[in-house]
Amino acid sequence: MATPLRFAFWFRAVQALVLAVAVCFSMGATDSSARYHDLNHRLMCTCGCAQLLGECNHVGCTESGQELSELRSDIASGMTDKEIFAAFTAKYGATVLAAPTTQGFDLVAWIAPFAVFGAALLGTILLIRRWSGLAGAKALASAPDPAIDDPADRERREKIRRETGSDGGF
């Protein structure tokens, strides 16, 4: 009877936690300048400083002031993010965008990291499975004689030796 009771307790605990998180997530503040801040951190200053538009701090920079005022007026005129980026790209070139777009060859920039990560993750899991299989086969081939040593004791001794080696690393 103890197991179902314990399960019920943990189930309720998780439910309460999810509810608490959901309540907290749903409470949000309003900040009208957030969009301006977000957009000026997705555009580059074109003065050659290689900094984000919102972070260019050059005294007397001839570009950032103009770009920022254009951004403000574009937001005020009700343009969408996409339209604003299109207007900036048309005027300043593709390098004004702080990150590649999600169209054409630019899409490769976004896909490649995740594709590589996915492939590497899959490869690692397959490798571990393969090596585990090899280990299993070897273990069967060289199983110790239980009469000589108690497996639990042997395991404990092995564990102590591994975990307490003076040069054992992590």
Next chain:
Amino acid sequence: MAAFGSFALLIALALAAYNLLAGALALRLIAVGQPARISPERLADTARRAGIAGFLAITAAAFALIWSVFANDFSITYILEHSNRALPAAYKFSALWSGQEGSLLLWAWLLGIYGFVLRLTHKTDVKLYAYAGTILAGIQVFFLLVLNFAAPPFALLRGAIPDDGNGLNPLLQYPEMVIHPPMLYLGYVGFSVPFAFALGALMMRYPGEKWIKVTRVWTLVTWLFLTAGIFLGMHWAYAVLGWGGYWGWDPVENASFMPWLTGTAFLHSVMMQEKKGMMKSWNVWLIFSTFMLTLLGTLLTRAGLVSSVHAFAQSSIGTWFVVFMGIVLAVCIFTYVLQRGHLKSEQHLESLVSRESSFLFNNLVLLTACFVILWGTLFPILSEYVVGNKVTVGAPFYNRVAVPIGLFLLFLTGVGPLLPWRATSFKSIRRNFVLPVIALWVTVVVCLAVGVRPWKDGAFSSGDFYALVAFAVSAAVMTAILSEFLRGAGVISRQTGRNLLVGTWLLTRRNTRRYGGYIIHIGVVIVVVGLAGSAFNQSQERELGLHDKLLIGPYTLECIGFTQDSNLNYNSEYAMLDVYRDGKKQFQMTPEKRVYLASNQPQTMVAIHSLPSWDLYVVYEGTNPDTGQPIIKAFLNPLVGWIWAGLVVMVFGTFVALVPSLSPATASLRVPARTVPTEPALKGGL
């Protein structure tokens, strides 16, 4: 002095070339056992001595350049372009690395120092050290060729010699610039040593894993220098560039980060080879890649392949580096193909959930992060080549792609140490992970309650979301590491009757490598918390007349005046700002703007007031040309101080890991032959 310096460089080249050729010949003769007129061992020793003499020659060249800077010898083009009479003495030293020729000389000199130490300690393993010394000589030959023929630091000025020099780049006239580049270079150059040992061990089919133990200290010290160099660079960017941030994903910053990632992966995966004889090929290629990434970093810095704020060091010597990298890669591939049979290892794992697997995942994530950064850095070139359209790959790209990978790595930092070697049981997982999981969810709830919410204005905020995840995972990882310490310390405490603090000290001393590693992990967690704070940065900018006020966070900044000052090196303007909190004056800040006389370049000097909770960061941006009013920009940057504190903890942890353990730990664990040890004793690593 210019003639002396040039001559010293030529001598150094000749000695390095002799070291390479004589060393290679001697090792070849030893390998084939062929009789020769001169004993191969004696020939190898002459090569080693040539390497030591070469170090002295490069030291003489470096001395000549520094002497010339102090002597204001403007007949040398390099001195003319990077120094002036009024330059303070400390910055005259930094002239050595402020330009391309000087920084290449610094590289060669540091390589000479590493080589000198290596050759002096050759009795550790004469043959292996002979291989490593010869390979280092090959690298040295390349740098000395560049210094003698492509970028000579002692090139003389043609025409009339000016009375004064052009001065040092104002960005470099900051105390940290005296130590940041040497630190970074010590890291870059230092990876040549484990590379040389790895390649040498492979060439000579070195038996066993001893070469890894020999190079462990070298690798760890190098990693420490690179880590410190990167963080000092971040702090310099924060305190000098005046944009309120510390990491801009600039290609040159990325170039320093990539070898750090592969070097970190090597430090972890090498334990698999030491303990289980696995991943031999992998480790060899990790260290090869790390060395080549240090060269790539230098190539990016020097060749101007990608646009960067580090434009002061661009030149046309990229071709030299491309050729050298090609040669290094060819040698590595050739040696690997020839000797790969030597790297065959027993690959066996017992479980997907084990310490071994966590190391594999750790390497996967570190290398993926390295790929992402390399990909982002080189994508503009690729895009221009493929579609003829150059694009920018800046912070938004890395924040979306690299940050999730970084958080996954942080997660592994906590999980890995909790998993035992070979295999683990569900019971063990539940026992070890219950506290960290509780810490994680408590942190989530607390963060949400205090306002760290991913949804604002009805829209998803990725910055806040990542910050929330970072705080929560950091809490879990910190709990996991501290509970590891406490378990072990508790056992020692019970055994010795000492308190927990002494128990922790003894525990650490008995296995410095493991617990030093844990301390480094604690440092990483502290750094991540500091980085996550950037999601909540605030900034305000406005023109401030006398007694005007600027509000930011809990502070009110009141302008009480402006003043000017000048010295032989620069003219400066200060803003004097009284800072109030809750109506009470707290302190005064004096952000400054300088105009350096020799170069006529302006430079901001940021005023920073640091607290554990945040930095108040004030920039005097100059005056508005239309209104004549001074412009002040203030930032409130939460938790930045944690980043620098995290570095201190990481450095401390590395020192701990470098100290030899007190005694064989097993000797101090007095467990009776048939006594079943307690689980904390098993996990604590006594």
